[in-house]
Amino acid sequence: MSTEPRVIAGRYRVDELIGHGGMAKVYRGYDLTLGREVAIKILDAELARDTTFRTRFRLEAQAASRMSHPSIVRVYDAGDPSATDSSSDEPPYIVMELVKGTLLKDIISAGPVPVEDAVRYVDGILEALDYSHRAGVVHRDIKPGNVMVTDKGQVKVMDFGIARAVSDSSSTVAETTQIIGTAAYFSPEQAKGEPVDARADLYSTGVVLYELLTGRQPFRGESPVAVAYQHVSETPVPPTEVNEDAPGALDPIVLRALAKDPYQRYPDAAHFRAALDAAVAGDAPTRKQLGALTSELYGPSPRQAQETARSLRQLSSDTTMTRTQSGPPVAWIWAGVALLAVLLASVLFWVVTISMRPPEVPSTSRIIPNLENVSAERAQDELAKLDLTSKIVIESSPEISEGNVIRTDPEAGVSVEEGTTVTLHVSSGVETVTVPKIEGMGLDDATKALTAAGLELGTVVQRNDKALAEGTVISASEKAETEVSPGTVVNLVVASGKVTLTDVVGWTVDAATTNLTDLGLNPVAVEDAECPATDPTTVNSMSAAPGDVPVGSTVELRYCSGS
Structure with a gap:
């Protein structure tokens, strides 16, 4: 015995289950009104019992439905049966564009992702974020499970606005983690329960890029809380140290995106995309450059240093603090003596080593000068004085005069070894x-x-x-x-393809015929016996009204014959 299909809002038929997550189930559906296939996401019943969540969900779903972009799964409609029927226990639902493709998390789980595909996937995510952020919508839950790759390779990001409704209705990190899903893609500010902005999405995108390049997330733990702690305090290992086949040029991009301080990340998705594009065609940084970047992004901040110093001063000068024991344990005393002995031995070894060290060899490092807008000839001379070689690459530039340097590679201020080849990008002028x-x-x-x-x-x-x-x-x-x-x-x-027909009524037939012929028209004189003849014979009426008519049109010129 067949059962009647479930229909929501008298319009959306619910068909088979095609996916599910921690907060909802997704069904294939059909819009009976517009006659099109759709995807219907029905929220978890437990989550839907929270009236605060229902309210936030409606507002956020409305905001998401106003976004229309090729890289964003379109939200067609959303509803909450309890809003119109207080006795209804039906959960809220979302009607979305039905995308035929594969979830990014399934692509990752299937095996290594080629670098070209990884960059293309992340670029698609950033394109969607660039649009949503300018529209004032922060996703808050960027992860491979919320990204679909269509059969044609198009990237589609899902669930805009829904994560905000969830997180704003949750009071703890544990609750939010349980509802949204894994904490592996949380930004540090999300893990700490602080307010978030668009830069939280960029951090999560950095985690996705890391996973695409290495096959795993940068931080892993036995519990969501343990992973959240690592997001707040641990330094990520560069992708190339996990997967040696990953391009080294992308290491700085990933590390910048995963900065703990939002202000040290890319300011927006557009800058992230630009850096990604440049890195694909650029050279890998040296170990020294990568170490300096890691120290800049993940070393102790000045504020942390000030707080540490303040705490030490308080411990050393606070007279209100009382001791809880009469003195340190004997083991501590001996440990202190041993530590002092080790320090003295280390100092003595250092002094002896310094005295035996051979004379220092003069440094062969050179600093690339700023050669922007300098003539190519002068730039080559400047580099030659520093024992550096050069090669020229010509490219157009609307800002830099023809023959002058646009930029150098390595860029100005970078330290290189003597004999290094520096590429001079020289302007050919404005491209025409x-x-x-x-x-x-x-x-x-x-x-x-x-x-x-x-x-x-x-x-x-x-x-x-x-x-x-x-x-x-x-x-x-x-x-x-x-x-x-x-x-x-x-x-x-x-x-x-037209000419302007003159009003020739009242003209002689010969004159009218000549005029129309000159216009490229085909005049035909037709006798009208119902009117008195005139001398000379004049046009009484035309078959076409004066104005524009197609070239070659036939126009009848009726005249009075009086017969």
Whole structure:
């Protein structure tokens, strides 16, 4: 015996279960009103019993439904049956775009992810975050389980706004962790229960990038609390130390994204994307450079140092503190004596070593000077004085004059060894393209020619011309064979395929016939016996009204024959 399918809100048919998580189950569904497949997420019944959560959920779902971007799973509708029927115990639901593809967490679990794919996946996540953050929506739960990769390779981020409703309704880290899922992707500020902003999403994206590159998260523990503690206090190991096949150029990107202090991370998703793009084509940092970055991001901050000093001063000067025992244990005394002996021996060894050390060899390191906007010849001379070699790479630049240095690689201020080759990126001036000859072309062909040349089609104005077919280009706003900037807008004047018919009523038939023939029309004189003849014979009426008519149109000229 078949059962009636479940229908929500009298509109959405609930079909088979296609996924589930810690806070909801997802079903394949069908919108009976619009006739389209959808995904229906039905919230956990336990979670739905919280009236505060229901309220926040409705508000956040409404905010998410206003976002429309190719990298974000679209929210079509959301509802809470209890809002209209207080006796209903049906949980809230969300109706979303049905995406056919694979969850990113399943892709990761299937085995190593190629670096090109890893970068593409993270770039898609950042593209979605860039849009949502500018719309004022922070995701708060970026993780592979909330990212879908379609069959065509498109990245789709899910559950915008839902994590906020959950976390704002939870009072502890443990509660939030239990509801949202794993703490492996938490930012330090989320783990500490502090207010979060868009930079928390960037931290979580950094964790996803780390996992894509290494096959595991940067922090692991036996419990969510243990993992949260590591997010707050532990220094992550660079990806290349976990997976030697990971590109070293991405180590600084990951470490910057995983900075404990939000102000040391990338300021927004756009900067994160730009750094990722640059790193893919860049060189790996040296061990010294990576160590300096790690120290900058994860070393003790000045505020921590001040707090430590303040605590030591208080312990040494606070006269109100009383001792809880008469003196230190005997074991402590002997430990102190042993420690002092070790320190004295170390100092003595250091002094002897210094006295026996051979004379220092002069340093061969060099500091790359700032050569921006300096002529290529002078830049090469400056590098030669520092015993550095150089090579030139030409590229266009709208800001730097032709022949001057745009930037160096390594960049200015970096310390390198004598003999290092420094790449000078030299400007060829503003990039230009040649305007193609498109007069006489059809509009479609002209548009293709402009696009192929790197130009953009602007306004298209029609003009009557009896000699040209409809859509033929008469003229362009940029002269053919001239050099212009890429992306220049070219406006066109094209033939309308029409001519303007003159009102020839009252004209002699001969004059009217001549006029219409000159316009490219086909005049036909027709006798009208119902009216008195005139001398000379004049046009009494026309078959077409004055105005624009297609070239070659037949126009009847009726005249009075009086017969």
